[in-house]
Amino acid sequence: DAKTTQPPSMDCAEGRAANLPCNHSTISGNEYVYWYRQIHSQGPQYIIHGLKNSETNEMASLIITEDRKSSTLILPHATLRDTAVYYCIVRVKGGGSEKLVFGKGTKLTVNP
Amino acid sequence: DTAVSQTPKYLVTQMGNDKSIKCEQNLGHDTMYWYKQDSKKFLKIMFSYNNKELIINETVPNRFSPKSPDKAHLNLHINSLELGDSAVYFCASSPGKKGSGELFFGEGSRLTVL
Numbered sequence: 001d002a003k004t005t006q007p008p009s010m011d012c013a014e015g016r017a018a019n020l021p022c023n024h025s026t027i028s029g030n031e032y033v034y035w036y037r038q039i040h041s042q043g044p045q046y047i048i049h050g051l052k053n054s055e056t057n058e059m060a061s062l063i064i065t066e067d068r069k070s071s072t073l074i075l076p077h078a079t080l081r082d083t084a085v086y087y088c089i090v091r092v093k094g095g096g097s098e099k100l101v102f103g104k105g106t107k108l109t110v111n112p
Numbered sequence: 113d114t115a116v117s118q119t120p121k122y123l124v125t126q127m128g129n130d131k132s133i134k135c136e137q138n139l140g141h142d143t144m145y146w147y148k149q150d151s152k153k154f155l156k157i158m159f160s161y162n163n164k165e166l167i168i169n170e171t172v173p174n175r176f177s178p179k180s181p182d183k184a185h186l187n188l189h190i191n192s193l194e195l196g197d198s199a200v201y202f203c204a205s206s207p208g209k210k211g212s213g214e215l216f217f218g219e220g221s222r223l224t225v226l
Contacts, residue, residue: 043217
């Protein structure tokens with residue numbers, strides 16, 4: 001089962017920042033937070049991951065709260081092509097290996 | 113070149129048939145996965161292989177049998193197909209023995225069982 005909670009849907013205006021929240025209150029000290037997105041029926045795409053504080057790459061920024069119980073993915077200037085389902089994932093260990101367990105995600109719609 | 117490629121992209125078949133989906137990655141990754149996305153859009157891991165060795169096997173029916181002839185290939189064979197097997201199957205790969213959190217997914221293979 002997924003260890004994260006996300007709003008089912010969000011809207012954002014094109015050109016504005018999209019801030020996608022995620023709660024992961026049961027996260028362990030050594031577990032990373034990962035973000036993926038899935039555009040329409042394409043394969044999921046890795047966006048960013050982090051352990052604590054903040055991370056930034058060419059796609060997005062990830063802000064993790066100090067207690068690590070929640071995080072926010074920020075798309076600084078959303079475009080129509082950013083419309084997708086965004087998954088917040090805490091990487092879990094199972095069966096001697098680590099795996100990604102996808103939840104329901106947030107469907108982000110970027111409007112013109 | 114496509115990093116993770118799956119064939120076929122679409123597959124329509126009758127109940128009871130046996131079918132295979134092939135996956136190849138040219139990223140040099142050690143770990144490969146199969147995920148299933150059902151009609152409700154839930155993505156669930158099925159199997160994970162590291163350099164031809166099975167490392168994750170979720171509660172998947174025995175009718176599903178993955179095969180990894182080498183670390184660049186992970187095929188999925190399904191026997192006695194059932195209606196509930198209709199889904200999109202995604203192959204993925206990642207570097208590292210235990211995999212990493214950064215997975216590269218293929219475009220998916222949509223299986224429809226009639």
